[in-house]
Amino acid sequence: MARFPEGFYWGGATAANQCEGGWNEGGRGPARTDVTTGGTATTPRYTTYIDKDGNPGKVAGFGHMTRIPEGAKCAVLDGYLYPNHVGCDFYHHYKEDIALFAEMGFKMYRMSISWSRIFPKGIEDQPNQAGVEFYRNVFLELKKYGIEPLVTISHYDTPLYIEEELGGWANPQVIELFDKFTAVLFNEYKGLVKYWLTFNEINCLLMFKAFMPNAPQEVVQDSYQQLHNQFVASAKAVVRAHETDPDYKVGCMLAGMCSYPWTCDPKDVIATMEGMQESFYYCGDVMVRGKYPAYAKRMWKKDGVELVWGKDDADWLMKGKVDFFSFSYYNTSCTTTHDFKDAAGSGNLTLGAKNPYLKYSEWGWSTDPDGLRFMLNTLYSRYEIPLMVVENGLGAIDTVEADGSIHDDYRIDYLAQHVDAMAQAIEDGVDLIAYTTWGCIDLVSAGTGEMRKRYGFIYVDLDDNLQGTLARSRKDSFYWYKKVIATNGEDVSWESRK
Ligand code: BGP
Helix, strand or coil: CCCCCCCCEEEEECCHHHHCCCCCCCCCCCEHHHHECCCCCCCCCEEEEECCCCCEEEEECCCCCCCCCCCCEECCCCCCCCHHHCCCCHHHHHHHHHHHHHHHCCCEEEEECCHHHHCCCCCCCCCCHHHHHHHHHHHHHHHHCCCEEEEEEECCCCEHHHHHHCCHHHCCHHHHHHHHHHHHHHHHCECCECEEEEECCHHHHHCHHHHCCCCCHHHHHHHHHHHHHHHHHHHHHHHHHHHHCCCCEEEEEEECCCEEECCCCHHHHHHHHHHHHHHHHHHHHHHHHCCCCCCHHHHHHHHCCCCCCCCCHHHHHHHCCCCEEEEECCCCEEECCCCCCCCECCECCECCECCCCCEECCCCCEECHHHHHHHHHHHHHHHCCCEEEEECCCCECCCCCCCCCCCCHHHHHHHHHHHHHHHHHHHCCCCEEEEEEECCECCCCCCCCCCCCECCCEEECCCCCCCCCCCEEECHHHHHHHHHHHCCCCCCCCCCCC
8 A cells, every 4th residue: 555645735834034135125024034134053143233322233043032231133243143134045945945845856845935025114005026036936836837836834934024113013003914914825826825824833923931930021012912912813714715716725833842741750741741732733723723722711710811802702712713723843852750960851842851762953952753653643633624743853964975976865864754653653554745954955043043054955055154155066865855756755765775
């Protein structure tokens, strides 16, 4: 029996802010990612600004939890590197890149739309035509090769104006601005796109629980409110998409959290259950079932949160249930109530104890294909709607040999194990329809801002100092993935794989 169903969507994934570049071209407005510097595994990325007295400054961190001083405005400053300004320059290379995806046999390409390319500040009455046309051209190019786009509407790049002047997602007015944005997308790209994702890793708004355990109450309240408003905005987008084109399918996208109890102490089991509810299911349950789960009340009480509801929010949530469920999957983590300070782990948006049974990458992320099978089974039993794995991969340093070849067996090994895990989950009965590996072409790391943390099948000649020719070349994994796709996942072998 075939391991993967006919028509399975094999492909790769990117995000506009990490790959497009062209940050101030074609009428695009800035986003928070444009005022975020590069960092490393051990040094933070900074948000840069001009304070109210006109002095330049920086604060460690980026994203919704990072606060710049009162009265300051985010700014691009001299003397800093902003890797997202360049990405891998997909903005100017998209034809060449899509041709390479087609050569690998991609059936699907996950990409995101930069909101500030369509509405530079987010508040304009009319969209920026140059931005609208850019994405139309990308979609036409994909169509030429029969590659189905999977479009993330918001991937970490709300227009800066909305964040600074309107207070960002905590302000319910932003729901309407997002609605206007999605209306343009759904009308303009009818017939060119079928699958949409509303917010990338929407549960990252709950990240303060792990990363800022003593977060000020204002950050906690604000995070929950932002998330609530995004749930409503997402639900409205689902309704609007279905009204615009009954063929549109809209999914949610969560950072795949999978935590094991570190010991068999029942206290660890309970802590794991609560952790999974609070960092993951809270979002999935709302978006798939159309209402907050019962344990939400416990969370709000514990965190001292009072959600502000719009008059029709509950109706929207119920009307705008997603058609499918998608998530990123890189690693698993362990939860414990015991002391683990000598055994701390890390991962994609996760912390916790290190798992002694797993291997860890140079960035401290575990490799756990069984965790993927476990997650796929758990999610499908809970939700019973089609699933997509829309990010998965190994960030690693690649070496270019004298003849230009790149032998990335470690990446092949990682991916092959995860393909096997998906095949097992399908045999378990899971309705898995797509697999788009993360960073199919090298791009800027979201967490560290580095180029050297590479995920691609396609190498891009650009270093952390933004030096390089931007030339593209094929890694060994390129040829391996081509074979995987050509055999619909039957053959994951590679001669140098152990
Ligand atoms: C996810 C993001 C991606 C991507 C990935 C890898 O959280 O959705 O944008 O960057 O993580 O993370 P990193 O780039 O930090 O290695």
